[in-house]
Amino acid sequence: MKNYLLTMAAALMLAAPTAMAQAPAAPAAAQPISNSLRKAAEEALEVANTEKNIATSIDRMLAMQTQQNPNVKAMEPVFREFFNKYMSWAVIKEDLVQLYAREFTEKELKEMTKFYQTLVGRKALEKMPILMQGGMEIGQRRMQEHMPELQQAIAEKMKSQPPTTDN
Template sequence: MKILKTTFLAAFILPAALLHAEPSAENLAAAKKLADTINLKEQMDAGFAAMMPMVDQLSQQLKLDAAGKAELVQLYKDWFEKDLDQAKMMGNIVTLYAETFTVQELDGLRDFYQTPLGKKALKVLPEIMQKGAQLGMDEAKTKEQALMTRLNAFIEKHKPKN
């Protein structure tokens, strides 16, 4: 029985613990350099801008006038700037990079983002992501009825029986 427990520990628990080990100081330093190179704060701000199609859609659903839409946008902006812990999020992203990539890979990414193509990618990818999100929302909107039909059937099927 002792051998079984040891085998279980070695086979399942240790690999899981190793997978979630803290990244090395060297990895964190390389990830921080990458974050500085890509201007992570600016990238996060661009992520907020990518939310605007969703805010526009909500504004349309609520039938807001220009003043109401401006107020809604400000509500989201205040939430993003005042409520979200930007420093914590950036630290978590740096850690995620450090956990995901080796120091050599992080250095390679940093080198790439310092090239003209890398700089262009940093500039245009947020806009591409925003437009892509809008395309996805537009397509989803045209197929919303098909989803509602499936959801209604699912809900009906799983209703509690009295």
């Protein structure tokens, strides 16, 4: 059970909120950004309901994990406390502002904000978690369907490799 919980904790971290799905693993040190660029990034994140989406993502991940393995239910408060401590909006807001400011121009951020305020933009934001979850499910299903092929290829490759000696 202990190994499973550690593995699950690692999996939860990897599956952390969708708002950070494309963020680099080790973000560059915060660079000074202009007040107007900062404001544009903050507005884009606010209009995109990033704070709510992060909280919802944490809730969904924990619910999914406890549904898949009811034994984990007792540990849910520990995971929730951990995520609130290290992955909550209050903790990662500045990192996300820096990320958006690094990846988009001020003009692009303002256009993004305008788009998110349209009916189609609101729908895109609303559907994004569903689309991302569906995409992950498709990927998982494909991997499971073809896992024997991968295992066979790995086994064949290992057979053809000369034995290694550990010194």
